[in-house]
Amino acid sequence: MFNESNQTMDSxxxxxxxxxxxxxxxxxxxxxxxxxxxxxxxxxxxxYWVFELEADxxxxxxxxxxxxxxDDINDELQQKLANYLRSRQSEQGFYPLYTGGKxxxxxxxxxxxxLKMVGDSIDAPHMKKIREYILSQGGAAKANVFTRIAxxxxxxLPWKGVPYIPVEIMLLPKWFPFHLDKVSYWSRTVxxxxxILCTLKAKAKNPHNINVRELFLIDPxxxxxxxxxRTLLNxxxxxxxxxxxxxxxxxxxxxxxKALAKAVEWFTERLNGEDGLGGIFPAMxxxxxxxxxxxxxxxxxxxxxxxxxxxxxxxINEHDAYCQPCLSPVWDTGLAALAxxxxxxxxxxxxxxxxxxxxKSKQLSDEPGDWRxxxxxxxxxxxxxxxxxxxxxxVDDTAVVAFAMADSNVADLDESIHTATRWVxxxxxxxxxxxxxxxxxxxxxxxxxxxxxxxxxLDPPTADVSARCAMLIAKVAQNxxxxxxxxKRTLDYIRxxxxxxxxxxxxxxxxxxxxxWSVLLGLEQTHIxxxxxxxxxxxxxxxxxxxxxxxxxxxxxSYYDVKKFSGQYHMSTSFQTAxxxxxxxxxxxxxxxxxxxxxxxxxxxxxxxxxxxxxxFTAPGFPKVFFLKYHGYDKFFPLWxxxxxxxxxxx
Numbered sequence: 324m325f326n327e328s329n330q331t332m333d334s335x336x337x338x339x340x341x342x343x344x345x346x347x348x349x350x351x352x353x354x355x356x357x358x359x360x361x362x363x364x365x366x367x368x369x370x371y372w373v374f375e376l377e378a379d380x381x382x383x384x385x386x387x388x389x390x391x392x393x394d395d396i397n398d399e400l401q402q403k404l405a406n407y408l409r410s411r412q413s414e415q416g417f418y419p420l421y422t423g424g425k426x427x428x429x430x431x432x433x434x435x436x437x438l439k440m441v442g443d444s445i446d447a448p449h450m451k452k453i454r455e456y457i458l459s460q461g462g463a464a465k466a467n468v469f470t471r472i473a474x475x476x477x478x479x480l481p482w483k484g485v486p487y488i489p490v491e492i493m494l495l496p497k498w499f500p501f502h503l504d505k506v507s508y509w510s511r512t513v514x515x516x517x518x519i520l521c522t523l524k525a526k527a528k529n530p531h532n533i534n535v536r537e538l539f540l541i542d543p544x545x546x547x548x549x550x551x552x553r554t555l556l557n558x559x560x561x562x563x564x565x566x567x568x569x570x571x572x573x574x575x576x577x578x579x580x581k582a583l584a585k586a587v588e589w590f591t592e593r594l595n596g597e598d599g600l601g602g603i604f605p606a607m608x609x610x611x612x613x614x615x616x617x618x619x620x621x622x623x624x625x626x627x628x629x630x631x632x633x634x635x636x637x638x639i640n641e642h643d644a645y646c647q648p649c650l651s652p653v654w655d656t657g658l659a660a661l662a663x664x665x666x667x668x669x670x671x672x673x674x675x676x677x678x679x680x681x682x683k684s685k686q687l688s689d690e691p692g693d694w695r696x697x698x699x700x701x702x703x704x705x706x707x708x709x710x711x712x713x714x715x716x717x718v719d720d721t722a723v724v725a726f727a728m729a730d731s732n733v734a735d736l737d738e739s740i741h742t743a744t745r746w747v748x749x750x751x752x753x754x755x756x757x758x759x760x761x762x763x764x765x766x767x768x769x770x771x772x773x774x775x776x777x778x779x780x781l782d783p784p785t786a787d788v789s790a791r792c793a794m795l796i797a798k799v800a801q802n803x804x805x806x807x808x809x810x811k812r813t814l815d816y817i818r819x820x821x822x823x824x825x826x827x828x829x830x831x832x833x834x835x836x837x838x839x840w841s842v843l844l845g846l847e848q849t850h851i852x853x854x855x856x857x858x859x860x861x862x863x864x865x866x867x868x869x870x871x872x873x874x875x876x877x878x879x880x881s882y883y884d885v886k887k888f889s890g891q892y893h894m895s896t897s898f899q900t901a902x903x904x905x906x907x908x909x910x911x912x913x914x915x916x917x918x919x920x921x922x923x924x925x926x927x928x929x930x931x932x933x934x935x936x937x938x939x940f941t942a943p944g945f946p947k948v949f950f951l952k953y954h955g956y957d958k959f960f961p962l963w964x965x966x967x968x969x970x971x972x973x974x
Contacts, residue, residue: 351969354926358962359666361933362659363674365958370681372659373652374955375638378944379420380411381430382604383645384437386637388473389608391440393615394528400637403644405441408434409449410643416452421879421940421950423893428460429470432538436477440533454537462540464549468776469605471549476520477527479535480543486773487567490518491574491582493589503589504696506769507782508715508760511693512601514774515590516609519583525616554771564773587617592691593714594625599632602709603649607633648944648951653706655955656682657723662963664731665970672733679733682706682724686739687716694750697762701749704742718750718757719831722791729798744799747792748809755816756784757792759831779945785830786820787838789813790845797848814849817842818857824867825860826889832942833899833950834881835889839865840902843909853911862910865903866917870895873920874928875903876939882946897928897935898956901964913971922968925961934958 366372383404390396413419417426418434435453443450457463463474464484474480493515495502503511539546590610594600599607611629619626636647660678663671688703690713695701705716706724725743728736752763764782769775793813800806820827821842822835829838839861846857853859867890869875874895881888892899904921912918928935935957940950 348969348972350926351922351965354929355666355962355965355969357933358929358958358965359663359671359933362663362958362962363671366659366674366678370656370677370679371652372655372678372955373650374655374953374958376647376649376651377638377645377940377952377954378648379427379430379950380408380418380434381949382648383407384430384433385473385604385608386633386646387437387440388433388477388527389612389633391529391531391533392476392527392612394530396530400639400644401441403639403642404646405438405443407643407645408438412449412453415456416449417456418453420948421952422938424879424950426456426460428457428465429467431457432463432466432470432535433473435538436474436533436535439535440531445537457538458540463535463538464540464543464546468774472517472521474535476525477529477534480539480546480549482521482524483568484543484546484549485521487564487571488514488518488521488774489567489571489574489582490522490586491578492518493582493585494578501769501772504693505764505766506780507758507764508693509601509603509606509782510780512590512593512603512606512715513609515586516600516606516613519586519613520609520616522579522583523616525612561773583617587613591625594629595632595711595714597628597631597635598650598709598711599629599635601715602707602712604633604636604646605648607636648949650709651953651955652710653682653685653717653720653724654708655953655959657720657727658963659955659959660727660731661723662959662966664727665963666966668732675731676733679728679731679736679739682728683736683739685710686743687713688742690714692716694761698749701746702742704744704746705750706743715760716746717759718747719759719788719791721747722788722795726791726795726798729795740799741803744795744803744806747795748806751792751809751812752784754784755812755814756786756789756820757813758782758784759788777945777948779948784816786817786827787829787831787841789816789820790827790842792845793817794845794848797845810849814846814851817845821857821860824889825856825862825864827861830943830946832902833877833879833940834943834946835885836865836868836875836877836899836902836906837942840906840909843906847909858910862907862912864890865907866915869903869917869920872924874900874924875921876900879940879943879950882943892939894939895924896937896939896941896957897925898937898941898960900924901960904964905960905967908967908971913968918968922965925965929961935961 387401387404418431419425420427431453468486471484475482475485590600600610614626638645656678660675685706687705692714705721707715708717708720721743725740728740750762758764759782761782769780770778793810796806796810800810826835827838827842829835843861872895876892876895876899877890878888878892900921904918907918930936937957940952941956942951942953944951
């Protein structure tokens with residue numbers, strides 16, 4: 324009788340567990356189907372996906388300042404931009420570089436100036452709070468270089484408060500310590516038109532004569548500390564800065580005109596149509612203003628096109644508006660495709676085919692590009708980040724797109740895949756790693772020049788980009804042994820970059836969770852055993868930073884204080900949880916309790932419309948300087964994680 328009772332209870336427990344498993348599977352399948360259908364509905368008819376890309380308030384403030392610089396003011400638009408700016412102010416009054424971040428004086432100055440231009444009274448409570456914060460930080464003289472240049476063009480501080488960056492830099496030989504080829508693509512595109520603006524001392528029209536003298540603690544003309552000495556090398560560069568200013572009168576007009584012509588030739592060659600110089604807002608605005616400063620007519624084709632490129636970045640809503648720093652269709656399309664392939668390769672074949680047809684049309688081949696300076700013998704084959712940016716293909720995007728193609732089972736992609744792989748291998752740096760756009764862009768001493776107070780002048784190799792290159796190379800090297808030496812060098816680099824706690828730094832996503840996920844997905848494609856410390860230590864790190872609610876989250880503060888904020892945040896996010904569980908599954912941990920808890924968190928946070936809504940910023944443009952919110956990250960990463968989990972359980 325006792326045995327019969329136990330058998331009955333065991334039968335009931337088995338039936339109950341079976342029902343629970345079935346319910347969980349049904350819930351998981353429904354969540355995947357809902358997210359998949361929503362993502363498919365967001366695909367453009369041409370085949371790509373592109374989501375909004377939001378930065379801090381600096382860029383919408385700069386757009387307002389640009390209108391007043393030119394005396395070309397769209398009142399309705401500037402009011403909407405102002406509504407956006409006011410809504411982003413912190414409770415303390417300052418403006419951060421990302422949601423919930425600490426105050427940034429430079430961003431706050433530009434917002435204050437922009438709002439004053441729009442007509443906000445300096446006695447309004449929100450303006451008082453911004454001003455009090457700025458003054459508490461030492462006043463507007465303590466702004467970064469880019470902000471001081473803007474203030475100089477509006478005659479709010481003297482040009483002595485701006486680094487000496489004469490257009491004659493264009494004539495420097497390659498052996499000289501500073502040369503355009505020695506800095507990153509984004510630095511080049513921003514700096515060349517800026518050389519013109521600073522050399523000719525551009526002056527804003529400023530039709531309403533708006534000033535911000537109340538933001539200075541002392542008279543800007545009497546300020547002596549625009550360039551605080553940071554290091555001995557920096558001190559040497561400051562001496563050279565003073566020397567350059569003193570020798571300015573001795574530069575002949577012929578030399579000046581030659582340099583000016585070379586600068587104009589350089590940036591007009593790269594204007595990039597309606598996608599703009601470098602595909603990035605600061606470079607576009609500098610180019611547009613430089614053309615007008617050089618007396619190009621407003622109706623000149625290049626001027627008209629340059630303005631169209633800027634305005635394509637606007638996101639205009641019913642009550643507010645903001646300006647994006649750039650557009651991200653290639654990146655968004657590659658990642659969306661990977662999520663859909665994990666979810667349902669066969670069922671989304673038609674959608675994926677359209678995406679890859681579009682991507683094939685955007686693959687670069689023999690176009691001119693700055694990358695050819697370092698690699699003149701390498702054939703093209705990359706993709707840019709934006710719709711068009713042929714001078715600057717992106718190694719990271721290229722690796723993601725080519726890997727997605729190789730993983731897709733879509734026909735007629737082999738040529739694109741191998742062309743891209745050969746280009747990626749050709750872009751390998753000497754240490755085995757990969758930068759995003761440039762090869763061996765590691766002249767770190769240049770971070771000490773007065774212009775580089777933002778610390779984002781260079782594009783050195785990083786673990787996250789290198790891991791995606793390894794992921795691609797390993798995927799396609801199965802029948803191409805000639806790719807294996809490059810793969811070995813990349814893996815050696817990745818191994819050398821692993822942190823003591825098992826994580827990897829995330830250069831292009833926040834931060835150690837992103838870096839670790841990136842590397843683990845790359846390593847999974849290789850023959851390295853899952854018992855290798857590369858896998859086991861990384862998995863231990865991810866488990867150690869899981870939050871009590873089952874999710875993961877990491878604050879951008881981890882770029883400032885690694886020990887305190889690595890893998891830490893006051894909340895979990897769907898996309899960072901997706902990164903963590905994808906990383907753990909890549910490490911062979913699909914059935915661990917931490918992955919199950921992470922999946923449960925993602926399921927709980929899914930909205931009725933099938934997607935997720937994370938309010939925080941997701942990535943750095945430049946760590947400590949510029950941060951981004953990719954609006955697509957909470958659309959495709961959670962779907963990818965849920966689908967991978969379902970597939971792991973089925974296997």
